[in-house]
Amino acid sequence: MSPVATRLGRFASIAIPFLSGLVCVLIGAVPFSVSNGFLVTPLFPLMAVFYWSIVRPDLMGPTPVFIIGLLQDIFTAGPPGFWAFIFLAAYAFSVSQRILFTGRFALGPWLGFAMTALMAVFLAWVIASIFHDGPVAPLPFFVQFVASVTFYPLFMRIFAFAGRGLARGV
Amino acid sequence: MNDRRRRGGGFRAPVELLSHRVALVLLSLVAAGFLLLGRADSALFEGVRKWFSDTSAPVLEALATPLRWAEEQVNAFTDIFTVYEENERLREENARLLEWKNAALEMEARIKRYEALLNMQIAPESSFVTAEVIGDTRGPFVRALIVNAGITDGVTKGQAVIDANGLIGRVVEAGNSSSRVLLLTDLSSRIPVVIEPYGVRAILAGDNSEYPRIEFLPPGVTLSTGDRIVTSGDGGVFPPGIAVGVASVGDDPGDVRVIMYSTGANAQLVRIIDYNFPTGVDAPALVSNEAGEAVLNPQPAN
Numbered sequence: 204m205s206p207v208a209t210r211l212g213r214f215a216s217i218a219i220p221f222l223s224g225l226v227c228v229l230i231g232a233v234p235f236s237v238s239n240g241f242l243v244t245p246l247f248p249l250m251a252v253f254y255w256s257i258v259r260p261d262l263m264g265p266t267p268v269f270i271i272g273l274l275q276d277i278f279t280a281g282p283p284g285f286w287a288f289i290f291l292a293a294y295a296f297s298v299s300q301r302i303l304f305t306g307r308f309a310l311g312p313w314l315g316f317a318m319t320a321l322m323a324v325f326l327a328w329v330i331a332s333i334f335h336d337g338p339v340a341p342l343p344f345f346v347q348f349v350a351s352v353t354f355y356p357l358f359m360r361i362f363a364f365a366g367r368g369l370a371r372g373v
Numbered sequence: 374m375n376d377r378r379r380r381g382g383g384f385r386a387p388v389e390l391l392s393h394r395v396a397l398v399l400l401s402l403v404a405a406g407f408l409l410l411g412r413a414d415s416a417l418f419e420g421v422r423k424w425f426s427d428t429s430a431p432v433l434e435a436l437a438t439p440l441r442w443a444e445e446q447v448n449a450f451t452d453i454f455t456v457y458e459e460n461e462r463l464r465e466e467n468a469r470l471l472e473w474k475n476a477a478l479e480m481e482a483r484i485k486r487y488e489a490l491l492n493m494q495i496a497p498e499s500s501f502v503t504a505e506v507i508g509d510t511r512g513p514f515v516r517a518l519i520v521n522a523g524i525t526d527g528v529t530k531g532q533a534v535i536d537a538n539g540l541i542g543r544v545v546e547a548g549n550s551s552s553r554v555l556l557l558t559d560l561s562s563r564i565p566v567v568i569e570p571y572g573v574r575a576i577l578a579g580d581n582s583e584y585p586r587i588e589f590l591p592p593g594v595t596l597s598t599g600d601r602i603v604t605s606g607d608g609g610v611f612p613p614g615i616a617v618g619v620a621s622v623g624d625d626p627g628d629v630r631v632i633m634y635s636t637g638a639n640a641q642l643v644r645i646i647d648y649n650f651p652t653g654v655d656a657p658a659l660v661s662n663e664a665g666e667a668v669l670n671p672q673p674a675n
Contacts, residue, residue: 284407
């Protein structure tokens with residue numbers, strides 16, 4: 204392989220965590236209503252942030268997390284900084300517990316994501332309540348938490364598949 | 374050692390770890406700053422949003438196509454399990470609708486007679502822009518849609534958006550080729566409505582649940598479950614009389630919710646209404662003559 208192709212492959216591999224977060228933001232914005240409108244869109248970008256922060260924290264740093272959060276704010280029409288702040292908090296939590304989540308316990312990453320997602324939606328509820336000068340309905344937040352945790356194993360596999368390319372590139 | 378750490382995906386050196394922590398704190402402060410700025414001036418980031426909506430519209434449209442196909446397949450599969458109940462329900466509904474059809478035809482004829490009698494002025498005809506839903510942000514915090522029509526198609530901020538069943542929301546941001554529609558169920562949605570048959574005015578307030586609340590009812594007014602809710606036209610942005618839903622009164626008579634004809638959750642095509650609010654004031658029908666008597670105005674309104 205030529206040096207240019209090697210460099211390009213290496214760059215693409217490094218960009219995979221951020222790009223997967225970007226794709227997750229777009230997937231979350233695409234209309235999909237098999238559940239007759241009941242399903243609140245899962246927090247797909249949080250899945251990418253969590254996965255890469257425990258698998259490759261050197262490639263999913265605070266800056267990509269911040270940008271993913273801002274894009275999520277833009278696409279969901281939420282207040283600017285809302286998801287950026289929450290994703291950064293979730294990132295800080297998952298990185299700090301990385302050893303625990305990636306331990307020998309097989310369900311560790313899933314439980315770790317459940318804990319992170321719970322913290323994230325709780326924080327989202329608190330900030331949303333502050334913004335609206337009173338407690339907002341907690342049910343949609345809980346539904347989003349359950350939907351996110353349900354979908355995570357599928358996305359974990361997809362990220363792991365993408366990560367194999369990463370392992371070859373870096 | 375460093376190489377081994379790198380393969381494990383960890384940080385290579387304490388310096389790298391420190392820089393990560395510093396960046397984390399700084400960016401968290403920036404995000405919090407954005408939150409406070411956005412709260413103080415929500416229009417500040419509107420331009421950025423419009424640009425992103427316009428730019429990402431083709432990508433979202435491309436992504437929506439295969440997902441729509443998947444959605445249809447899933448729905449077709451799940452429909453198999455409910456086909457019997459659905460058939461029964463449709464038979465009952467058909468019988469009920471036939472009764473309604475006769476009643477509607479009768480009413481239509483009667484209204485035509487009344488209109489002719491009163492020489493009633495019909496509200497100016499509204500024009501429509503039909504758009505496809507290309508983005509759907511059904512989060513716990515915001516309920517909005519992105520549609521593929523913008524300023525170039527005649528869409529402007531504030532216009533009402535309907536689907537086949539009734540009002541679903543209003544345009545809150547209009548980009549060049551795409552617009553964002555805030556659904557009636559959104560926490561910050563407030564729409565002036567009229568409750569029929571009483572003609573009572575109130576505000577329909579979203580709270581992120583599927584059933585928005587009725588607020589600011591005049592004192593002493595008690596609604597009943599099934600009362601029809603339509604737009605009032607107050608403010609001149611929405612045409613009056615667009616169907617919204619029916620009232621549902623709980624145990625507490627003050628807690629009135631609205632079962633909407635459409636939440637917009639399954640909307641694929643929507644219509645954006647360009648309503649021309651009549652701004653001119655008609656000349657009075659009666660004027661005083663020289664003797665101070667009321668007579669018909671010789672120069673009536675156009």
